[in-house]
Amino acid sequence: xxxxxxxxxxxxxxxxxxxxxxxxxxxxxxxxxxxxxxxxxxxxxxxxxxxxxxxxxxxxxxxxxxxxxxxxxxxxxxxxxxxxxxxxxxxxxxxxxxxxxxxxxxxxxxxxxxxxxxxxxxxxxxxxxxxxxxxxxxxxxxxxxxxxxxxxxxxxxxxxxxxxxxxxxxxxxxxxxxxxxxxxxxxxxxxxxxxxxxxxxxxxxxxxxxxxxxxxxxxxxxxxxxxxxxxxxxxxxxxxxxxxxxxxxxxxxxxxxxxxxxxxxxxxxxxxxxxxxxxxxxxxxxxxxxxxxxxxxxxxxxxxxxxxxxxxxxxxxxxxxxxxxxxxxxxxxxxxxxxxxxxxxxxxxxxxxxxxxxxxxxxxxxxxxxxxxxxxxxxxxxxxxxxxxxxxxxxxxxxxxxxxxxxxxxxxxxxxxxxxxxxxxxxxxxxxxxxxxxxxxxxxxxxxxxxxx
Numbered sequence: 001x002x003x004x005x006x007x008x009x010x011x012x013x014x015x016x017x018x019x020x021x022x023x024x025x026x027x028x029x030x031x032x033x034x035x036x037x038x039x040x041x042x043x044x045x046x047x048x049x050x051x052x053x054x055x056x057x058x059x060x061x062x063x064x065x066x067x068x069x070x071x072x073x074x075x076x077x078x079x080x081x082x083x084x085x086x087x088x089x090x091x092x093x094x095x096x097x098x099x100x101x102x103x104x105x106x107x108x109x110x111x112x113x114x115x116x117x118x119x120x121x122x123x124x125x126x127x128x129x130x131x132x133x134x135x136x137x138x139x140x141x142x143x144x145x146x147x148x149x150x151x152x153x154x155x156x157x158x159x160x161x162x163x164x165x166x167x168x169x170x171x172x173x174x175x176x177x178x179x180x181x182x183x184x185x186x187x188x189x190x191x192x193x194x195x196x197x198x199x200x201x202x203x204x205x206x207x208x209x210x211x212x213x214x215x216x217x218x219x220x221x222x223x224x225x226x227x228x229x230x231x232x233x234x235x236x237x238x239x240x241x242x243x244x245x246x247x248x249x250x251x252x253x254x255x256x257x258x259x260x261x262x263x264x265x266x267x268x269x270x271x272x273x274x275x276x277x278x279x280x281x282x283x284x285x286x287x288x289x290x291x292x293x294x295x296x297x298x299x300x301x302x303x304x305x306x307x308x309x310x311x312x313x314x315x316x317x318x319x320x321x322x323x324x325x326x327x328x329x330x331x332x333x334x335x336x337x338x339x340x341x342x343x344x345x346x347x348x349x350x351x352x353x354x355x356x357x358x359x360x361x362x363x364x365x366x367x368x369x370x371x372x373x374x375x376x377x378x379x380x381x382x383x384x385x386x387x388x389x390x391x392x393x394x395x396x397x398x399x400x401x402x403x404x405x406x407x408x409x410x411x412x413x414x415x416x417x418x419x420x421x422x423x424x425x426x427x428x429x430x431x432x433x434x435x436x437x438x439x440x441x442x443x444x445x446x447x448x449x450x451x452x453x
Contacts, residue, residue, distance in 0.1 A: 003093050008439050011083060014430035017075040017120040018082065020050075020113050023106045026082050027053055034089040044164030046110040047140075052164045053105070057088045060099035062449060063172045066441070067105035067165065068180040070143040070262075072112025073135050073383075075120060076280055077180020079430065080437045081106045099449055100176070103168055108142045109161055115332065124427045126283065126379075127416050129184070130386040136332060137339030138258040143179060148260035150238055152251050155259035162259075169266045176448045177275040178441050179262055184281060184383075185425075186376045187215030187288040188436060189230040191277040192444075193263055199447055200228040203278075206439040210432040212280070213289035217372030218302070222354055234275060236264050247357075248350035255346040257339070274448045278440040280433040285424045288376065290367035299361035301373040306352055312381045313344050316388060319404075323392070326400060333391040340384060375423050385412050 018026070031040040039056040046052060068077035081104050088095050088102065107113050118132030119125070138144050139155075145162045148155050158166060168174075183189075188207040192199070207214055207230075214230035223243040225233040237260045244252035263275040320337065327334065355361060365373075389408045392401045 003091070003097060004439075004442055007084075007087055007091075007094060007442075008435050010087075011431050011435050011438065014079060014434065016123055017430070018078060019117050019120060020107050020110055023078055023082060024053060027055055027085070027106065030055070030085060030089055037089050038085075043105070043168060044160055047160050048111045050110045052107065052110060052161060054168065055085050055102070055104040055106075057085065057102045057104065058095055058098065058100055060101050062100045062176065062452065063103070063174040064100045064176040064178070064445060065103045065105075065165075065168055065172065065174040065266075066178040066180065067108045069107045069109045069113050070179050070181060071135055071141060072109040073116050073133055073184075074180070074182045075113070075116070076182040076430065076433045077437060078106045078113075080180065080434045080441070083434060084438060084441075098445060099453075100445065101172075103172060103174070105165070105168075108165065109136075111332075112136055123282065123430065126185075126420075126425060127413065129282070130382050130412055130416065131389065133383045133386040134333065134390070135336060135383065135387075137336045138343065139339065140332075140335070141258070143181075143261055144237075144258045146260040146262060146265035148237055148264060150241055151245075151253075153237070153241055153253040153256055158259065165262065166265065169262070169269055173270045174266065175270055175272055175274065175452065176445055177262055177266055177273065178444075179275065179277050180437065181277050181279050182281070182433065182437075183215075183279045185283045185285075185379050186217070186281045186372070187213040187230065187284055188281070189215040189232065189279050190440065191232050191234040191275075191279075192227075193234045193267075193273065193275045195227050195233075196274075196444075196447060199444060200231055202443045203231055203440055204229065206436045210435060212428055212432055212436060213284055213286060215279070215281075215368075216289045216291055216366070217368035217376065222351075222358065234261075234263055234277065237261060238264070243354075244347070244350050247353045248347070250346070255343065255350070257343060257346075272452065274444065276441060276444045278437045280436050281428065282433075283425045283427055285371060285375070285426065287367050287371040290371070292367050293364050294367055294370050296365045296370055297361075298363055298365040298369055299355060299358075301365050301370055302355045302361055303352070305373040305377055306348070306355055308378060309344070309381065310348060313341060313384075316384055317341050319408075320388070323401070323404060327391075327395050329395050331391055331394045333387045333394065337384065337387050337391065375419065379419055379423075382412060382415060385415075
């Protein structure tokens, strides 16, 4: 495995993220330089009509689909894919080690990625990230608009970007999929689609070797199954439905409003599919992996966080209602905000019921869980305000929203300052994030190759 260690160590020092144009140009240059090794083709067009490109390398019997920007505010994976595509083309030894045909899509959500480019060259500023942040509504996200028909949930409106991935999945039936996500603040954690004990120490080592903490606080969703420290079984839309069916007082389909994930869709075409998600953060605080017991009950902390979320979302909704009659340009920012507000209101009663009744919360919280509820998870609420600010600016012809813009900007800056006073914003070099995703991905592919040999 010396070749893998060498490839991982040779990841360059990145000081920023690549734009969509830079990523595309790198793919075209790779094709020009290695015409006999690399194929480059268009797999579809984005919602706004831009081409979505796919690289094809190798001719192994196993098919692998790797794609970045499943959410457009998550660019780390695009650098990893750019890097490994060049290494595969340059190294016969590396290509020979993997019995795969690689399908690599550096930018799955082209339109959304472009709307995030304002912070790509200043990636170490949390404030710049918020002010230039964009994430589409759930029913407009690449990762969550695959078709599904489960009980009352019937979704069959995949966006063009998702259709492009569906075409690859249907034609190639990949046995390995790597959906390149990354978190904003916290620690490293993984989702996998089968229990794979051989991989757990590798995943832990991938982060430990780079002194990046694992995320040992609260999981993203309460119903996810933990199989090792910071390793979870991939949550599915079916599990989301069943959770809501248990805790909500209404039809789960009216809360979910979106579709299936790539895993839910792709496993229909290849039941042996293994999918990996490796979430890496831009910033961390060492408390995120501190498992010492606190004096606080976990249930109280979760309920405290939910109440904060509720009050924050209600304030945002009031401000949106107040200015709605003066909005004359309907932007993607507004579309996303309306979706997030609506789905939060629909789903909140179920979240609260779970928090009030679940036995697993009836114990003292760890330091990591306290930190997650009081700081890390709350930091994500700022992104909704960033979207609101961008919506105001897009409608500010004649300066009609100057007062509101100043108010929201001050609110964001004040909350960032308050957060920075209570939290250590340790910035993680991009190189380390790429290395963690690269190591997790390459060894996972070898694991799948081994179990299918």
